Amino acid sequence: MNQPLTLQIEHLNQFYGARQVLFDIDLHIQQGMFGLLGRNGAGKTTLMKTLVTLLPVRKGEVRIDGVLIKQVNKIREMVGYLPQEFTMYGSMTVKGAMEYLALLSELPHATIKRRVPELLDKVNLVEHQHKKVKALSGGMKRRLGIAQALLHDPKLLIVDEPTAGLDPEERVRFRNLLSELAEERIVILSTHIVGDIEATCEHIAIMHEGRLLFTGTVQQLLQAAAGKVYTVTVSRDQVQLWKQGYTVTGMMMQGNSCELRLLSDAPINEAASIVEPNIEDAYMWQLGLHQGG
Ligand SMILES: Nc1ncnc2c1ncn2[C@@H]1O[C@H](COP(=O)(O)OP(=O)(O)OP(=O)(O)O)[C@@H](O)[C@H]1O
CATH class of the missing domain: 3.40.50.300 (P-loop containing nucleotide triphosphate hydrolases)
Structure with a gap:
């Protein structure tokens, strides 16, 4: 019934x-x-x-x-x-x-x-x-x-x-x-x-x-972006350059440096750490896949 x-x-x-x-x-x-x-x-x-x-x-x-x-x-x-x-x-x-x-x-x-x-x-x-x-x-x-x-x-x-x-x-x-x-x-x-x-x-x-x-x-969406989200600390004057190269999903200014949260399919450099995706990262990742980014 x-x-x-x-x-x-x-x-x-x-x-x-x-x-x-x-x-x-x-x-x-x-x-x-x-x-x-x-x-x-x-x-x-x-x-x-x-x-x-x-x-x-x-x-x-x-x-x-x-x-x-x-x-x-x-x-x-x-x-x-x-x-x-x-x-x-x-x-x-x-x-x-x-x-x-x-x-x-x-x-x-x-x-x-x-x-x-x-x-x-x-x-x-x-x-x-x-x-x-x-x-x-x-x-x-x-x-x-x-x-x-x-x-x-x-x-x-x-x-x-x-x-x-x-x-x-x-x-x-x-x-x-x-x-x-x-x-x-x-x-x-x-x-x-x-x-x-x-x-x-x-x-x-x-x-x-x-x-x-x-x-x-939501779990599957997060899963699809696992291993693709990094944080890296760069100097303030490099931020624009990084933004041109990657999809940046978060930025936190700390004095003269800035912690960027970004998406990448390939490893970035030794200083970057992989972090757990949040739903915003995962959403942006899907958009990026579609746009061939
Ligand atoms: N009455 C209409 N005549 C012609 N095109 C329309 C009409 N209404 C929407 N569109 C177009 O259809 C596409 C989808 O619009 P729709 O409103 O469904 O999107 P949306 O995701 O709901 O966005 P929003 O939150 O801005 O309403 C857009 O390109 C929009 O310009």
Whole structure:
């Protein structure tokens, strides 16, 4: 009865007019939290919009829990979406806006009465429910965004760049909320912030220029960069030279010298030490592989 949820994306190509922006995307995602990492313009939003049926699939196949994405009405009942630029009725109260959206989603009255308070509680906004939406902080607005995306209890929740502009405390709180929600559904978190992924996702994909560069676990990503990350101390005036020769992932100035953290496929020199990759190094390593660096 309780089969694990799956999202299957096969040979997905996506276009804006004649311009192709996604190339042969193959992804199988299971229940839990999944991180989609990539620079601005990598194609993350396009993929998210495709999954929530805002863009039609012209080439390839997508199934959510076995249901083909072409069954738009069915799919819309299964997905919840918090877009990057999320705005809500600013002069309504938090509770009022939720109820209004629930009405627009044609939820039955009895369900609205039960679910709106439940969701406000889940996202920790009960004490702010009578405030106007425009008076909420950035973090609270995002949490309200999540609450509205959960109104119809979706099996797949998609959150696009949710922590941009949040302070560190709000960011942690928001990530924890997503982890909780992923206990009973698939949550896809799209971000260019490596730390968001590291803290929450076991499985990840890296996108670059419309293609998947990597899919696997965070552990596998780190493993792929093992033995490729070095630290070396150089004098300040040599820093530029080193930056031209290597991908530098960290710099720490110490008086007249500087400790560089850098990526290299081959040993550098006796003074350089190999260190454990962190996720940022590992991400940069994948980008470098793609660019032939
Ligand atoms: N409506 C559109 N029409 C034409 N091209 C578009 C459109 N939206 C996005 N693109 C292009 O598609 C590519 C992928 O953009 P997309 O927004 O999916 O990337 P992203 O990884 O989500 O980046 P960001 O975080 O900046 O939104 C980019 O080259 C972008 O310029």
